[in-house]
Amino acid sequence: MQHLTTVAAACLFACTAGGAAAQQTQRPAILSNRWQEDWSALQSPMLRTQPLDRFKYIGLSASDPQRYLSLGANLRIRGEFNSAPGLGAAGQDGDTYLIRRLETHLDLRLDGFQAFLQLQDDVAHGKDRTGPADANRLDVEQAFVAWVAPAGASTFKARVGRQQFAFDLQRFVSVRDGPNVRQSFDAAWFGYETGTWRFIGYYSRPVVSQDARAFDDHSSPALQFNGIRIERKVLGDNELSGYWSRYLRQDAVFLSAAGNERRDVWDLRFAGKHGRLDWDAEAMRQHGGVGAQRISAWGIGTRVGFTAQARLTPRLGLQLDAASGDRDPHDGRLQTFNPLFPNGAYLALAGYTGYVNFLHLKPSLTLHPGSRTTLLFAGAAQWRNTTGDAVYLQGSVPLAGTAGTGKRWTGAYYQVRADVRLAAQLSCALEAVHFQAGSSLRASGAHDADFLGLELRAAW
Secondary structure, X not given: OHHHHXXXXXXXXXXXXOHHHHOOOOXXXXXXXXXXXXXXXXXXXXXXXXXXXXXXXXXXXXXXXOEEEEEEEEEEEEEEEEOOHHHHOOOXXXXXXXXXXXXXXXXXXXXXXXXXXXXXXXXXXXXXXXXXXXXXXEEEEEEEEEEEEEEOOEEEEEEEEEEOOOOOOOOOEOOOOOOOOOOOEEEEEEEEEEOOEXXXXXXXXXXXXXXXXXXXXXXXXXXEEEEEEEEEEEOOOEEEEEEEEEEEEEEEEOXXXXXXXXXXXXXXXXXXXXXXXXXXXXXXXXXXXXXXXXXEEEEEEEXXXXXXXXXXXXXXXXXXXXXXXXXXXXXXXXXXXXXXXXXXXOOOOOOOEOOOOEEEEEEEEEEEEEOOEEEEEEEEEEEOOOOOOOOEEOOOEEOOOOXXXXXXXXXXEEEEEEEEEEEOOEEEEEEEEEEEEOHXXXXXXXXXXXXXXXXXXXXX
16 A cells, blocks of 8 residues: 555645645636646736746747747646456456656747647556556657637637547547546647537547657557537537547457447537536447448436535436447347547546446435535446446456356446545545446456545646
């Protein structure tokens, strides 16, 4: 547990060091996508109150605050304990390790023009088995140029280069913030906004992370994700969006199909809030083919919550997620859902199971003991949609020995999470998950598992 102790000590240090930062007001907010921040407000000497503010805003014009250079950095350290990686089915023992993500960036603004460069260095100290989402030594995470051009009451936007983008709750297209290495795309992105409408087009090649040497990440025509998207505000500030995308992957391998994968993706989402009720519902349909098999797959995700006007501002939530599996491996039709680029922490940070061939029901209770603290208590039940297909782990990895056998019931898990905002630039989080494996998983060699993660985030 040494790695968890290290993060705990860092959190205590951050609590004492973050007091001065918490007193600042009217400063730009630190965002998940750092390129979206606007530091032109720091042209005012009254807001340059931090020791390194001379690097947050380097003015390039005395008369135009929108011409500047800004530097910044992110640091995330998380100690994790996992009693059974992969639910223990591959014979892996318990693992305790420390993951660290370090990002530095440079942001150049010249009125409507932007050039953004972000480097990353991600390591997994002491982890027994690492993959592309665990470690990535020094490499280019983002490097793009962007242009914003007003056109009357409308706005045209474009970004070209290596970049990160996400859709909605990041169920299927995400920046993959849960794991250690985020997902980037070599892409051309175009947007047109007018009134309550937003139109987007994108051509992208997802970046494949490597950890053999520095600056070895790459993309290629072997993996593509292209499409168009429409968004609109309806019934006030409620969000209605839909998109079509084509997902292309060479040499794809599924349990009942192999070959070049071409998936046409149709997605529709409606999210909003009315009074104390909030909701987010999304449905996706997939068609196409893999080798000689034709694709017919689907996935849905729904979250609904009610926030009471009471002490601790309790929110009662219910989450329902489902995705198709392949019912018959011999019928010439592949029904296995492809979750594309999912957020690994959408279900839980432990990431024991994936968004493939499953049905997931999760009630939750969220409390706010203070303005800076959020507590989550949840329990979830899981089934397979069909026993003809496997139970899938995170990363769409089929659990050996589960396809075509056993029952639909796969198990349940219990989750507790605490998030504490120490200051505008500092936060801590603690998450614990206990997974109870069902009989079908136990027959394949899997068993119950426990996860504990303690995290510190700092940003400048």
